[in-house]
Amino acid sequence: MFGDMMGMMGKLKETQQKVEATKKRLDTVLVDEKSQDGLLEITLTANREIKKINIDDNLLQDKEQLEEYLILTLNKAIKKATSVHETELAAVAKEGMPNIPGMDSFLK
Known part of the structure; x- marks a missing residue:
């Protein structure tokens, strides 16, 4: 019993x-997102840190339009980066979990 417990503890630490x-x-891991017309491009890491923003000069003429573009494109980029982040961490966590009946459906 204690051997199993120690093995599980070691596996959890690993x-x-x-x-x-x-x-x-x-x-x-970089995640790229563009506005539909390509006037704004954003690059984030999968940990959701902004690395680069490219703004077409045409967007600099209209502050409200630029703000709207930033909000829409940043939200899409963050959603995409979050998906990559969660998928990667879930795969590692699932790999390290002890084989407990019924846990597979819980982790999905």
């Missing part, structure tokens, strides 16, 4: 280390 390594790796 999984925790893998999760931390994955979080660091996600700093290097």
Whole structure:
């Protein structure tokens, strides 16, 4: 019994280390998003840190339009980056979980 418990604790510690390594790796995974017409381009990391924003000169003429573009495109980029982030971390966590009947459906 204690051997199983120690094995599980070791596996959990290993999984925790893998999760931390994955979080660091996600700093290097870039997610790009563009406005529909391509006038605004945004690049984020999968950890949702903004790395680059390219604004077409035409958008600089209208403050309200630029603000609208930024809100829409940033929200789409954040949603995409969050999806990558959650998928990657869930895969690592699932890999490290002990084989407990019924847990597969819980983690989906």
